[in-house]
Amino acid sequence: MKNKKKVYTLGPKGSFHHLACVEYLGGQQEIEFCESFAGVFEAVRAGHLGWIALYNSLAGVVENHETEIEKNFTLLDEMDYEVKLCICAAPKTKLKELTKLYSHEKAFGESKRFTSEKLPKVEFIKCPSTSHAAQKVAQEKEENSAAICHAETAKFYGLEILANIPNKRKNETSFGLFAG
Structure with missing residues (x-):
């Protein structure tokens, strides 16, 4: 990614959000951690990028954020990450x-x-x-x-x-x- 904005996701370090984000970005972006989805949305409203879990193949919808994202944000890309x-x-x-x-x-x-x-x-x-x-x-x-x-x-x-x-x-x- 050429965009050098910070990416905000759920933490702490080592969370599935963090691990998937690092794999997706290839370590090229600065990653900041939030304690809640609301914190990630707030950072995106301030001009940064957000990275959140949308759906799990066993558990279904992680949190119901689809409406919020569709209404207030632009989904740029998605990636599947294997849970081990x-x-x-x-x-x-x-x-x-x-x-x-x-x-x-x-x-x-x-x-x-x-x-x-x-x-x-x-x-x-x-x-x-x-x-x-x-x-x-x-x-x-x-x-x-x-x-x-x-x-x-x-x-x-x-x-x-x-x-x-x-x-x-x-x-x-x-x-x-x-x-x-």
């Missing part, structure tokens, strides 16, 4: 010893078969995103705790991958780049 989940934790943590698992509720749903089989007694603790979960596990270094997130997210926070969660069906999220 893993369980990650601080170094030396063992999968079979986990007692707490942090993640976004959609990630819990997408990994239910795996976690009920491998971790039937683990406590599930909801976070705003999978990247927030990884960040929390990395910062708190709580014994026997882990996060469900993307493998690249685990790397951002110095976590080790304990298990990859297999997808039974193709799991992709469609992201959109839009402007004011």
Whole structure:
């Protein structure tokens, strides 16, 4: 992309929004993070570009933003990004010893078969995103705790991958780049 405007997306660093945006842009743009979709829309109204998830092949519409985008913005392009989940934790943590698992509720749903089989007694603790979960596990270094997130997210926070969660069906999220 030749346009050097900042691109605003949901964070923190390592979120699926961030990872997909980096892949789409090829690292050529400056990426800023917002805590909400409303924050992304506000940045686009101020003249920047926005990048948000539109649709997931397993969960359906991510948030109902189509009307807002069609009415107030121009959708410039879309890209599908494969969702791959893993369980990650601080170094030396063992999968079979986990007692707490942090993640976004959609990630819990997408990994239910795996976690009920491998971790039937683990406590599930909801976070705003999978990247927030990884960040929390990395910062708190709580014994026997882990996060469900993307493998690249685990790397951002110095976590080790304990298990990859297999997808039974193709799991992709469609992201959109839009402007004011």
